[in-house]
Amino acid sequence: MTDQQSHRRPVLELQNVHKAFAGLVAVEDFSLDLHAGEIVALVGDNGAGKSTLVKMISGVHAPTSGTIRLDGEDVSFADASVARSRGIEVVYQDLALADQQPVYMNMFLGREAVRGPLHLLDRKTMIEQTQTLVDELDVRIPSARAIIRDLSGGQRQGVAIARATRWAKKLILLDEPTAALGVAETDKVEKIITTLKERDIAILIISHSLDQVFRLSDRICVLRRGVQIGVRETAATDKNEIVSMITGVS
Amino acid sequence: MEGLRSITRKLDLQHYVVYLGFLAIFAFFAITLSGDGFLTTRNLSNIVLQTAPATIMAIGFVFVLSAGEIDLSFGSITAVSALAGAVVMQDFPMVIGIAAGLGAGLAIGFFNGLLVAYLRLPSFLVTLATLGLFAGLARSMTNLRSIPVINDAFTGFFGSGALFGIPSLILWTLGAVIIGHLIYRETRFGAHVIATGDNPGAARVSGIKVPRIRLAVLMISGGCAGLAGLLYAGRLQAAKYTLGESDLMTVIAAVIVGGTALNGGKGSVVGALVGSLLMGMLNNGLILMGLSVSDQMIVRGLIILIAVAISLRDTGR
Numbered sequence: 001m002t003d004q005q006s007h008r009r010p011v012l013e014l015q016n017v018h019k020a021f022a023g024l025v026a027v028e029d030f031s032l033d034l035h036a037g038e039i040v041a042l043v044g045d046n047g048a049g050k051s052t053l054v055k056m057i058s059g060v061h062a063p064t065s066g067t068i069r070l071d072g073e074d075v076s077f078a079d080a081s082v083a084r085s086r087g088i089e090v091v092y093q094d095l096a097l098a099d100q101q102p103v104y105m106n107m108f109l110g111r112e113a114v115r116g117p118l119h120l121l122d123r124k125t126m127i128e129q130t131q132t133l134v135d136e137l138d139v140r141i142p143s144a145r146a147i148i149r150d151l152s153g154g155q156r157q158g159v160a161i162a163r164a165t166r167w168a169k170k171l172i173l174l175d176e177p178t179a180a181l182g183v184a185e186t187d188k189v190e191k192i193i194t195t196l197k198e199r200d201i202a203i204l205i206i207s208h209s210l211d212q213v214f215r216l217s218d219r220i221c222v223l224r225r226g227v228q229i230g231v232r233e234t235a236a237t238d239k240n241e242i243v244s245m246i247t248g249v250s
Numbered sequence: 251m252e253g254l255r256s257i258t259r260k261l262d263l264q265h266y267v268v269y270l271g272f273l274a275i276f277a278f279f280a281i282t283l284s285g286d287g288f289l290t291t292r293n294l295s296n297i298v299l300q301t302a303p304a305t306i307m308a309i310g311f312v313f314v315l316s317a318g319e320i321d322l323s324f325g326s327i328t329a330v331s332a333l334a335g336a337v338v339m340q341d342f343p344m345v346i347g348i349a350a351g352l353g354a355g356l357a358i359g360f361f362n363g364l365l366v367a368y369l370r371l372p373s374f375l376v377t378l379a380t381l382g383l384f385a386g387l388a389r390s391m392t393n394l395r396s397i398p399v400i401n402d403a404f405t406g407f408f409g410s411g412a413l414f415g416i417p418s419l420i421l422w423t424l425g426a427v428i429i430g431h432l433i434y435r436e437t438r439f440g441a442h443v444i445a446t447g448d449n450p451g452a453a454r455v456s457g458i459k460v461p462r463i464r465l466a467v468l469m470i471s472g473g474c475a476g477l478a479g480l481l482y483a484g485r486l487q488a489a490k491y492t493l494g495e496s497d498l499m500t501v502i503a504a505v506i507v508g509g510t511a512l513n514g515g516k517g518s519v520v521g522a523l524v525g526s527l528l529m530g531m532l533n534n535g536l537i538l539m540g541l542s543v544s545d546q547m548i549v550r551g552l553i554i555l556i557a558v559a560i561s562l563r564d565t566g567r
Contacts, residue, residue, distance in 0.1 A: 081457040084457060096449070109452065110457040119437065120436040
């Protein structure tokens with residue numbers, strides 16, 4: 001993190017966030033600041049509470065206690081659509097794309113552009129904007145009109161990330177963005193994620209691949225069984241330390 | 251250039267299937283039945299007039315299938331709506347009769363939709379149940395008798411009338427196809443219906459109110475079936491519990507052959523129109539060929555099987 005960034009107010013602040021499901025603690029006491037243009041990785045074993053955390057930030061679950069601040073303002077999202085309207089986008093592990101529809105309709109899913117007094121779909125605008133964005137992010141797809149089903153896994157994830165980029169104003173949450181991809185496709189998706197930094201968006205990424213975490217992130221946050229073990233600057237730590245934090249074995 | 255490319259893209263294989271099938275069957279009947287009056291204007295326009303109610307039911311069915319649901323009850327809705335309209339018009343003016351017919355259709359669609367969208371019951375089972383429920387109701391309400399419709403304005407408006415020389419049934423069909431196509435292809439609502447059928451999870455996280463879409467498509471189907479019931483009542487100048495009873499297979503076949511995916515996410519209103527005309531033409535041609543009713547059923551079943559197999563194979567499903 002540069003000095004300039006550390007002096008700016010964080011985009012997202014989580015303070016003593018606690019979540020329990022019917023008395024079962026999922027996330028103990030979590031605090032984290034996220035700054036624009038920063039990539040923070042969230043790591044931990046299965047059941048460590050990573051997904052619960054993402055769901056709280058994206059408004060799917062409300063925290064049992066603690067505060068979430070967006071741009072310094074306390075927020076409690078009633079549901080995911082409220083979080084989205086505040087500029088938070090999630091790229092899901094299972095993609096959340098409509099397979100039989102073209103890329104441009106997925107890009108605008110639920111937020112289709114319309115024109116004229118009858119509010120008819122404005123396909124031209126949607127296609128143009130989609131094409132511009134996939135070109136900028138270098139997502140190599142045959143065309144904005146291509147059907148999702150005809151694309152490779154990497155191309156699909158590229159589309160999903162492009163969609164999040166199109167709509168995110170503040171924060172993108174990436175939940176295992178390359179879990180289902182091969183080596184070359186993972187490489188491609190990581191390149192796209194790196195370019196997002198330049199757009200001054202904060203990024204929180206969940207990943208099981210430590211190699212990937214070290215390639216992409218500025219900071220690494222470790223969770224173990226719902227407890228926040230610690231946050232490390234990526235440049236100032238190594239895999240051994242992170243692994244021992246994840247497993248609790250030193 | 252842009253427009254031309256989008257037109258050629260829309261004409262993918264499934265669309266070809268229904269158009270080619272239509273042309274092939276048309277050519278077959280035109281040749282084999284050239285002496286039997288198949289090609290007369292009168293016969294051809296009869297085909298269009300007779301398929302009008304089925305076409306309108308098919309438009310509703312496109313919406314339901316595209317959203318990943320199914321409606322088996324539209325035939326019963328057609329009968330109940332026709333009967334409601336006919337009964338009300340015995341004592342009240344036409345407008346109230348129309349409102350009663352359409353209202354009955356929308357109400358049953360709303361009932362189906364509530365059970366499917368908010369109680370999360372499978373639409374197949376819900377509408378299978380309401381199919382039987384309302385068919386029985388239509389029978390018991392009327393003691394199996396037919397209700398005459400003597401309101402001339404109504405029978406003209408929905409049946410035998412014409413505007414600028416174009417029969418009203420054709421105008422209803424055209425109007426319904428154009429409006430249905432516009433809503434389906436060119437509005438956000440249509441896009442949300444298709445997205446819901448394609449991937450409900452993706453639709454939900456994209457902020458689409460999935461239950462509302464499911465309720466809406468079943469109401470559209472109910473409303474279309476209600477309108478079809480009024481058209482039947484207008485054309486036949488009577489309403490009976492049997493109306494719409496035999497349309498289930500025809501309409502489903504018309505819609506599938508017309509390029510609508512059986513499990514949602516893809517469809518075509520114009521395809522459903524052509525599919526419906528194809529079914530009507532088949533019906534007409536087989537009668538003119540002199541086939542017995544049982545032979546007609548066999549041949550029609552086989553042809554539908556072939557047509558559906560071809561159109562499904564092309565979608566890769």
